[in-house]
Amino acid sequence: MPAPLPSRARPFSLAALWRWWWLPLLPAAGAGLLWRLGAAPLQVWDEARLAVNAAEMLRSGNWLVAHYAGQPDLWNTKPPLLIWLQALSISLLGYSEWAVRLPTALAALALVALVAAFARRWLGGPLAGLLAGLALLSSKGFITHHVARTADYETLLLLFLTAQLLAAFAWLQTRQRRYLLLAGAAVALAVLTKSVAGLFFLPGILLEITRRGRLSALLRQPATWLAAVLALAPPALWYWLREQAAPGYLQAVWQNELGGRMLSGLEDHAAPWYWYLTPFVSQQFLLWTPWVLLSGWLLLRRPVRRPVHRFFTLAATTGGVFLLIISSSTTKLAWYSAPLFPLLALVLGAGLAVWLRQCWLMMLRRVAAGRPLVWGLKPGLAVALLVGAAFIPSFVALHLRLGKEYRRRYDVAAFNYGPYLRWQARQPGAPTSYVVAHASTDPPISSYNAPLEFYALTARQSRHDTVQVLYPEMQGLAPGQLVVVCGAAAHQALRKYYRVQPVQAQDSCATLRVEAVLPQPPAPPAAKPAGW
Incomplete structure (x- = not known):
């Protein structure tokens, strides 16, 4: 053997x-x-x-x-x-x-x-x-x-x-x-x-x-x-x-x-x-x-x-x-x-x-x-x-x-704030105090954007930025403030109230500087009660 x-x-x-x-x-x-x-x-x-x-x-x-x-x-x-x-x-x-x-x-x-x-x-x-x-x-x-x-x-x-x-x-x-x-x-x-x-x-x-x-x-x-x-x-x-x-x-x-x-x-x-x-x-x-x-x-x-x-x-x-x-x-x-x-x-x-x-x-x-x-x-x-x-x-x-x-999930404007804010932070002279404004034609997310809230928290905690989040009624901004918007709806909502100057942009997002507050038309008179 x-x-x-x-x-x-x-x-x-x-x-x-x-x-x-x-x-x-x-x-x-x-x-x-x-x-x-x-x-x-x-x-x-x-x-x-x-x-x-x-x-x-x-x-x-x-x-x-x-x-x-x-x-x-x-x-x-x-x-x-x-x-x-x-x-x-x-x-x-x-x-x-x-x-x-x-x-x-x-x-x-x-x-x-x-x-x-x-x-x-x-x-x-x-x-x-x-x-x-x-x-x-x-x-x-x-x-x-x-x-x-x-x-x-x-x-x-x-x-x-x-x-x-x-x-x-x-x-x-x-x-x-x-x-x-x-x-x-x-x-x-x-x-x-x-x-x-x-x-x-x-x-x-x-x-x-x-x-x-x-x-x-x-x-x-x-x-x-x-x-x-x-x-x-x-x-x-x-x-x-x-x-x-x-x-x-x-x-x-x-x-x-x-x-x-x-x-x-x-x-x-x-x-x-x-x-x-x-x-x-x-x-x-x-x-x-x-x-x-x-x-x-x-x-x-x-x-x-x-x-x-x-x-x-x-x-x-x-x-x-x-x-x-x-x-x-x-x-x-x-x-x-x-x-x-x-x-x-x-x-x-x-x-x-x-x-x-x-x-x-x-x-x-x-x-x-x-x-x-x-x-x-x-x-x-x-x-x-x-x-x-x-x-x-x-x-x-x-x-x-x-x-x-x-x-499909990346190419939605409401979700692009995070990539844009990271890109903005890498640019020379990146701003550290700004407003992020959101608006949408989709009613469920017109006044709600949890991704934006997380990315704003990220900017505050990781980069110590001063960030304020605004939703569709974008009033209260002063000339000189910087505003970040993503998507056509947010651009239109901001331009309804302010004259703005572009600072930088990428894809559907942009950083804008408020130059002036636009006058708003007077509110229509309230309807009179029946019987007047």
């Missing part, structure tokens, strides 16, 4: 290759989650509002009550976990879009790692882990505005909701109490991220536990009650402290998050019950739909004793009940369905791994029997082509849309 080869001289093996199964996820995550993360200006609604909350929290030192424009913020009534993370990021990295979005990007990376590691552990080894991670990173419902690409609540919520589901599955498989404690911690963090939305996976999880006949065992386990305390005590303590700090907060929470969103169409976002079903049969998710159906069919065919089948039933029950909850709510927004995409990625990873193994075994049998391979392809090449057929079209479509989305 020949002597064994030294360890360094051993031939390459497939098992050694699978030790590095996670490497392809790195460029995919970098391209999907970090590419041009800070390039686009802050978006006008939730993202910029949170950024202002974080900046004001950092400036005031009040870490309990979120503020906007110097007042307690009762429009955004969510708990402050994400705002705390953003404030810490700004304190470490400075005032920038990158710093505001970094907590979301890190949460997205953690979610991809969690999904891939769980799939590897429970759903089919390294192949399932790799495919599940790639499926999530090529999902338009995840790599999109208001989820993984902007500084909004959804990605952090997805991380903790998914952790609840995976911890519940691990407990069903092992009965180890540590998974109950992890689930309880995930519930607490989800509620501290987005209030009641952090509980939306629990009904489906409990329904599946009951269907499997494990509810009595769950209730008899002491760790269950410790997990319940862990889940409920931190949010309850925070809500109590917040109400004590500024009474009226709980009433605002009820009106905004429960009675408002569930029972009425908040801010004209009402839609019919089937509204969330359309992305799964439209172009938004069309490239993945056949693979989801194939994966679900393959997993349903597996014996019940296998973990992949058990996970599929848990994911289907939890996802179905979650979809029913958000569909029954009157207020509907596209990103409310985002928690479904990690579940779909896990189903895809598990199902495609089963399918590829079946294809691989079929081809090896053909080789062993001396029969010709399909189209003369070798087994490894054939499997690689099948994986490419599933993923490459989705990645290409995703990144084409990312480029289009970047251009």
